[in-house]
Amino acid sequence: MDHIENDDQFQGLRVNKGISEQPTVNPYLNNFKRFKRKEYSVSEYVEGILKGNITILGQAVTLIESAKYEHQAIAQEVIEKCLPYTGKSVRVGITGVPGAGKSTSIDSFGMHILKGNETSKVAVLAIDPSSELTKGSILGDKTRMERLSIEKRAFIRPSPSAGSLGGVARKTRETIILCEAAGFDKIIVETVGVGQSETAVHSMVDFFLLIQLAGTGDELQGIKRGIMEMADGIIINKADGNNIEKARLAQSHFKNALHLFPLPDSGWAPKVLTYSGYYELGIDEVWNMINEYIDFVKKNGYFDYRRNSQSRFWMYETINERLKNNFYNDPVVQKELKICEEQVLNSQMSSFAAANKVLDIYFKGHK
Secondary structure, X not given: XXXXXXXXXXXXXXXXXXXXXOOOOOHHHHHOOOOOOOOOOHHHHHHHHHOOOHHHHHHXXXXXXXXXXXXXXXXXXXXXXXXXXXXXXXXXXXXXXXXXXHHHHHHHHXXXXXXXXXXXXXXXXXXXXXXXXXXXXXXXXHHHOOOHHHOOOEEXXXXXXXXXXXXXXXXXXXXXXXXXXXXXXXXXXXXXXOOOHHHHHHOOOOEEEEEEEOOOOOOOOOOOHHHHHHOOEEEEEOOOHHHHHHHHHHHHHHHHHHOOOOOOOOOOOOEEEEOEOOOOEOHHHHHHHHHHHHHHHHHHOHHHHHHXXXXXXXXXXXXXXXXXXXXXXXXXXXXXXXXXXXXXXOOOOOHHHHHHHHHHHHHHHOO
């Protein structure tokens, strides 16, 4: 295209010729073969998991997390066949406010376990906070577990918390089963540290650990009574340098607070310890406390009682989730929900009457 600005009468002006519009897709892409992940049969998944194949274990967990019906069907079959090889691990749940040092502590705990026993294997199921707007996650826990993430006897699986109350649900529980079948004898479940996730994690672990910080003002501020009562042990992190005295003061505050609570059903009196995850000070004492608790509850029978209670709890949770999904995926219900929602927003019907109306329609259709 010729530009009038390039005419001799316009001195000092010059417009260079442009180039033709280029294709937006790289033409060389057609020369490359698309990578297709190998699809395994149920028996191949089970065989790989029992051999401790991390790659196959990871793909099996992906099936569990998938929303596709065909993936879920395969995943459930794999879980059923792996069940006889489970139940031999120690499951530890770790919670604490964001910034308390959960990931750094898990890195130190995991390395302590691996160094202390050459046959031990550690699995970390880290539930990553999801954006409420995009439902996306950074999934950056591996970056904060630098040493553990490169260990051959460790398996770190960050999962987004979107779509499940409190960030942890049935899928994490099922992942624990696969990890146990793969030979992982120590399983650590990290919570996002907010909301209802503590209750969910407590219902799938043997020992529930609460990490706290000292020197942040009122040490008991923001700690709900329910979380304190669930904790089998409390540890004050970053007890190093100039913070040691503050950590000890926080330790005494928590000990006094725990005296106000009745003794847990396990019969175990929760302990409060100080340590430093970054400098690895007091790690031995923390893990000795966990081992002492496991021995204690195995002797008095509470260990098996708690495992059985958890299995029953997740059976009913699965039923509730299945019913909920069935309800919202019903085409008649979907249509009626839009009508009732409009009536509620226009103040033509109360929320409760609308809910009852939709439920009545659903129940009549499933008689």
